Amino acid sequence: MQKIDSTGYVIQNIERADQKVIEGLAECGVSTVHEAQGRKGLLADYIRPIYPGARIAGSAVTILSPPCDNWMVHVAIEQLQPGDIMVLGTTNPSNAGYFGDLLATSAQARGCIGLVIDAGVRDIADLTKMGFPVWSKAIHAQGTVKETLGSVNVQIICANQLVYPGDIIIADDDGVCVVRRDEASQVLEKAEERNKNEAAKRERFASGELGLDIYGMRERLSKKGLKYVE
Amino acid sequence: MQKIDSTGYVIQNIERADQKVIEGLAECGVSTVHEAQGRKGLLADYIRPIYPGARIAGSAVTILSPPCDNWMVHVAIEQLQPGDIMVLGTTNPSNAGYFGDLLATSAQARGCIGLVIDAGVRDIADLTKMGFPVWSKAIHAQGTVKETLGSVNVQIICANQLVYPGDIIIADDDGVCVVRRDEASQVLEKAEERNKNEAAKRERFASGELGLDIYGMRERLSKKGLKYVE
Amino acid sequence: MQKIDSTGYVIQNIERADQKVIEGLAECGVSTVHEAQGRKGLLADYIRPIYPGARIAGSAVTILSPPCDNWMVHVAIEQLQPGDIMVLGTTNPSNAGYFGDLLATSAQARGCIGLVIDAGVRDIADLTKMGFPVWSKAIHAQGTVKETLGSVNVQIICANQLVYPGDIIIADDDGVCVVRRDEASQVLEKAEERNKNEAAKRERFASGELGLDIYGMRERLSKKGLKYVE
Amino acid sequence: MQKIDSTGYVIQNIERADQKVIEGLAECGVSTVHEAQGRKGLLADYIRPIYPGARIAGSAVTILSPPCDNWMVHVAIEQLQPGDIMVLGTTNPSNAGYFGDLLATSAQARGCIGLVIDAGVRDIADLTKMGFPVWSKAIHAQGTVKETLGSVNVQIICANQLVYPGDIIIADDDGVCVVRRDEASQVLEKAEERNKNEAAKRERFASGELGLDIYGMRERLSKKGLKYVE
Amino acid sequence: MQKIDSTGYVIQNIERADQKVIEGLAECGVSTVHEAQGRKGLLADYIRPIYPGARIAGSAVTILSPPCDNWMVHVAIEQLQPGDIMVLGTTNPSNAGYFGDLLATSAQARGCIGLVIDAGVRDIADLTKMGFPVWSKAIHAQGTVKETLGSVNVQIICANQLVYPGDIIIADDDGVCVVRRDEASQVLEKAEERNKNEAAKRERFASGELGLDIYGMRERLSKKGLKYVE
């Protein structure tokens, strides 16, 4: 993993995780993956999708940007490979609109499948029509400048999480989760197990069984002192 | 009405309001009911539905939960009767994801029609598909623990409103309103009157009449000193 | 332009911009117009549409209202002409629900096409059905009173922007932008030029060309010191 | 305890708690009292003192006020007895400045020792000079009106807590806590025990002993799986 | 009054209000002046002083700055005259630290008496020692750039208020208020009257008289339906 966290660098040819693992994680979704990896890696809940219904996973191409300056997005797009997700953190908080339909067209042309951005985005109607999903802190038409260097594919902080280039990003209606590349297979395994387990439980719940009984909670609740009164 | 506001209790067999009154309130909707009961009972506006278009009313099964701990939801589900709405307040603010599709399956199996939660919810895509509406403070995948007791069917504070078990909850795209059980019939009567009155007014407005004339406001405005200038 | 910013006034027969210019700006949309006029005029990003997909432009009929008091909306409706947009600012912050389906019916009957409000709105489901778009700070059922005078068609501050009566308002999924009447034609010209320019660029981006090359950024990035490493 | 939560009422001659109990709770302070009563009763942390260093306890004279309307404060002052604390909640959120030095002079003349307000306050410099402490949501010069009735000495919600008239309020630099009158003696007993206990612990901590040993935590940590590595 | 609201301009030799009027307004303070001018002109309550106890009034030298760019502050300092107050608004929200002790030294050398800034400030300890008061949205060490033009002495929006160059700014522990130059004498007159009136009232309040009697509120409260119960 790259340790660079400074501006002025573009790390090329980062390693990506196995595509099958990535697809498996996408199918599991954010909540399950988050649980499967011991409840870490969840981005702050102010990061929301611009439209409902998208669910993606991919390798992170990270972008470190100055506030209100989207120059590095152009630099990052050259580094994209099919299936990648751009993840943008800023050196100082900003709600400006770093990204719109032109950049989405360019990113999509290189196979990029989405953007996670700890800042603002615009051209929402067009992005929705294009089917280019974005998870952002804000929707804001505010234009940005191209004056100051940031970096591409260095480690960044995005919505209170550390993201390394090549990490796997899972994003859906529940939010965004990051998984380290070297933990991905193991996390997938646990997530799929969890899913099977949940499928079985779902049937029992649907038939009217209670979690109190399925999980055998009654005794522990009683020991803790729970009292039933009329 | 129960006065218990402590942790460690489950009040069983609470009284519910008449189902006809509940259905009547559902039809009137949040804004009308809020007005009809003298503008009280409205939950804070940070409580938002996870998908648009739902409108429900039901009896409150209240849940008092510790922060980041959803144990009491399992306990509460056993107390549910068809038509009930779960209302969850916390002893300390939390945005964690207390509730997801498994718990919704369990609650739905017992006839529960929705959840109002002063905390977070997850599995949004599944809940939307299931048609299980939730009004929440946050959407967050963050997992919770099952370590500390809360209570079920005690009085709670939810989004800056006091809710007693058995209160009627009305929830739609405008937010959430609570009505005391012993005031419900009277509130419904006023709400329906209001609705009729509004239907008549709507026609007059649609035909181009002005509120200034319908409500006879011109004189009072003039007395207050309103000046028309070019 | 009116300089009045006090309460107690209704300015009648304000001037409006040319309808063709207004329609042209609507077609360009908020982000493009904001850029075309030198990145000014954008309302704060907390102003959001109550439903996705609307895009409108029109002349501002401004409303200055006391907190939690919607009396002036009735006064304003009489001043509306077909194609107008109401823009409401308050003398003190409020999230109350100043506007609902009855007022929307009245406004629509006079040809008003939407509302921008630095406060709350209610009857969301009905407004959506009616196709009456609102951009607001909050969705809140909270009722308002009719006790204190404000003004109509005076200059107001709405979401951190100054709005004069007769200004052109553009509103879509990206937010809301205000354009001065005497700058409107020039802004439209630049916006349309920008649109053409973007259409050409979109094709090049779609075909895989990079912004780095289209905008000739490589040399400047290099001069600033950007380093490519493996 | 009064159950009235409506506007238009002034409850006179409410019962107060024993002054010795009140004084005892003041000495213990907010954090200790909050712990002693099972961690309930704490107002939301956005309620902050206008100046540091005050610590008070007293009986709550509650005020339910409309947004931006301070009429009921005048009504409440007549109900004050020496040692009382005014506690104000609103029917709808407001940051307006409900209270300043004139009202403080009037309240102080009747023996009132402070104000807790889920809204704004002004004349901060004067209140500081007078030594009249206020815990508020906001500092804001915004004036209020006197148009709409609220109530005095009914149950209110203040900063996400239910407060009954005659409840004991404890307020210091840590925030504000409410104790029910009929639980006050018991809470005081536990709080004082806690204080003694803490005094003993403080000495041991000061001498370098560790909480790990004082509380015997090592074994439980180890059982939970805590690993010490270099 | 200048109508320019664009970037790229420095308006020189703006007119200022009479120094005696300014001093009179300073003595009255923010809350009184705000009331005296009909409750307008108050900046949003998120603008807070960096240390307590300062009370100033002066002529506004306005600064319109890009986000995270403090270049225009240097330009503005040349335009300062003794007694002036700098007022800075941004073209896009920013919490960066635009101003610190070096700029304060420079501004103070030219007679400037304070800063109101809808952004961040730093070197708080030094500014406090220097006695250079600042009212700001944030305290933040974040550095800014000097890349993009703004303007000096054009009309700006600062914390949701319109400020013209040469307006009178009053700032104290209660916040910040702006008064138009051509209304200043009249506002001062009313403010001083108000002050006298308040002094008289303060004595009556201090002696135990009630606002209910001083303002003759009892009859109107009774007519509105206020009920006194035990």
Add this chain to the structure above:
Amino acid sequence: MQKIDSTGYVIQNIERADQKVIEGLAECGVSTVHEAQGRKGLLADYIRPIYPGARIAGSAVTILSPPCDNWMVHVAIEQLQPGDIMVLGTTNPSNAGYFGDLLATSAQARGCIGLVIDAGVRDIADLTKMGFPVWSKAIHAQGTVKETLGSVNVQIICANQLVYPGDIIIADDDGVCVVRRDEASQVLEKAEERNKNEAAKRERFASGELGLDIYGMRERLSKKGLKYVE
């Protein structure tokens, strides 16, 4: 640097930076150090000191804590060496009061000089008397539990910054900055240079020279198009 970011670990005997370097950085202060290291490392501006006037620097003993659970603070205190600063991040946001005067007594007994916490703190009055400075997200009396493991001296995210154990923390009235151990000497050098440079500039500013001239800005401003008008 440790790469562990999981719960259940205590890393012992972490390396610390040279004490002279630490003292040098303390003297420079947050704003200067932040600038000297290329404007990185600044914690979010919601982290504020509980009392004004403290300025410290020390080695970070990091704490990763579950929400509303302060168990790991006890574990961390055993790892403290004289001059250390505790830095606490949570696995999920929490405003609870993790730390009070007892823990401060214990930490102080081991030579700890302060705490930076992305959560709440209590016993403010006592901490102020003790002279134990804390920079926190909230002041809140809310008690915490001791149920779930976290870690000590693993890498954490605190207020949107990555902190490694042994990093140097600088904290004062302007906020908090983190410096990597292997960059510390170099950063100190640049910071001291910057300080000298600023001292010289301060004198010139104090004598009335303008930044426009000291930094030679006039030509560049003119080239950018700045216009001076009357």
